Amino acid sequence: MRRLLRLLTFVLFLALLGSYLLWTQLRPSGHYLSDLRSELALDRGEPGARGNLLGIQPELFAGDYQSRDRLELKFAAYLEKARAAGLLNARTVVVLPEHVGTWLLLSGEKPEVYQASSLREAMTWMAASNPLRLGLAWLAARGDDRLTDALLRMKARRMANDYQTLFGGLARRFGVTLVAGSIILPEPRLEAGQLRVGQGPLYNVSLVFGSDGEPLGQPQRKHRPTNAERPFLAAAADDELQPLETPAGRLGVLIGADADQPQLHVLLRRQGVQLLAVPAFLAANPHHPPQDDSTLGRLAENAPAPAIAVFMGCRLWELGCGGRSLVVTPLEAQHAEVGSGARLINLWL
Template identity: 30%
Template sequence: MRKIGFGFLVVILIWVIWANFSFKSELPPVSAEISTVSQISCDTCENGDSLNLNRNIVGIQPYMLETDYLGESQFLAKMDAYFKAAHENGFLRVNTIVLLPEYLGTWLVIADEKESVANAGNLTWAMAQLVLNHPFEFFKFYRKSKHESDRITAGLFRMNAEQMAQIYQNTFSSLASTYKVYISAGSILLPGPSVENGKIAVELMEPIYNTSFIFDLQGKILNQEIKKAFPIDSEHPFVKASPVVQIPKFELPFANIGVLVCADSWYPESYQAIQGVEAVLVNSYCAIDGAMDVVWGGYNGAPPPSDVDLNDIGNITEKQAWEKYALPGRIGSSGAKIGANVFLRGELWELGTDGQPFFIKEGKLLEIEKAEKGGIWNMDY
């Protein structure tokens, strides 16, 4: 028994040393990974690209690496590299809104963790290290995550939600005020998110939502969050659907806009909720490398709307389905003629990413210069 007890103590000692080792190690330098900076033209639009146009949408497709999420300074430096490039190219102006992609803030769940979490070969091992690094705190939230079928993922996001929200807010508030632009800041997974007294608030025991926020040119957060109404199958185990009627509209000084979180752009009800806006912005994340070129497998997460041609399933590509059934094909039902949709790209464990932006002007889908990695596109309107 003494040998067993001694062995157990040795294991505990090794675990304690491992769990606390290298938290303060120097992080690798941030690499911007920008491969395209492009001004979008509209040769087929009725009004052409008039010099009198004084509003613009800047779509940013950041190419994110796992190490970009290891701390607030890392995340801010990566985002600032894109905003600085957009500024240097004259894209950030008085009436600018910058659009960022879905899940951009989600991987802040690993903020202030060891670099080994970022360098894990797969997401399962990365998440396992989060548990091992903080076992007591994790199990407190695991036990309370009773409404989700994936209690491990839910517990991890609840455990780190307050820090995630703070880094997300600090980063985009700083960028908005520095560059004097509005920012549709992409999405982040948070439990019970709301805006209270100018801050993102979370309720740790409330359901987790895929949520986006908008920051004004003074760095203040607008007082209405945007929650995803149609989570996809991979999100259902830990993300709750928000009522589609709660998708808000925003009256900015230069435009009335609606913001949809990824799959919401595939459903007519979403466009009815934002009826009457001038512009529709969509943030997206499409997992799996090369996903846009595979055969479309149909709707994911909820039944298809009645206007969907079921014969398209298995007969068109994923990209063609996006063009037909998401923003490019549905924007007109909102009354808007201006739209943009950007995707998260990068090297995020084994998840893979795909997608290139969609820009719509006067109801027409525009040609864009594709980005191999990160990209910045400007559309005047």
């Protein structure tokens, strides 16, 4: 009898384990509607031969990241609106916000992730539905926040491919230079034109795509991670700044809080940049976006060239993000007005 009970217990365990493993492989795609509208919130200068800096401050929800195609649909709608308004040309440099690529971590997950009531609950569902992959990534994780590190490593290759395919494709489709915000990846690098990941530290990086959809230069790493990022992110050295040649001129890119570092502006000025893009991110109450971002307090006084800083608008579970996007010229600095929905911010050069 005891042998029979042990056998039945073992069979039941195998059945439960098999059901769990089968559940982890299921990825049903639910019906989802998202607002594709946007409005021109700020338009400075006059159209000319030099082109323009065009910032897109999107409004993104967890469900927008369910697949790369859904996210592409949203950004394509924003760019179509800009094209209809006469804001796209061969010399346009489009700038997306910081971490717009990082949330590709959510792509291809279970509906429970997008329907979660909090970020912690969503991360728990992700961990439960990817046990083997997360376990392997955990072994390579480092830093004080190992769960976040492991989740990002677990999806790194897919995230890198989705990031390049999505934003490189949009640059080619609309014939513009595109600063693709930023994404967190382990030791990212370009090899034969492809974005690859390694086994080393996590970096917050931005990649710029030309109008042919191909990357321009190596990924630009963030130099000054924020307090929230330091538990799992490494920092770049100051000498890693790399201006890029674009149809609109020599472009510099500073990610988020890097724009508040005067020494980086000095380096860019020495390197002869003619325009500056600042992908930015600021966590906020989703119902009451902040009016200003102190991490960009020195941008207006230090910018070596006409500049645009673009924030991400989001409502990701209890996490909101906002901020007022900003344009800077030698004569003035002006914030876009806070409002609901996606916003376009344009600066003619």
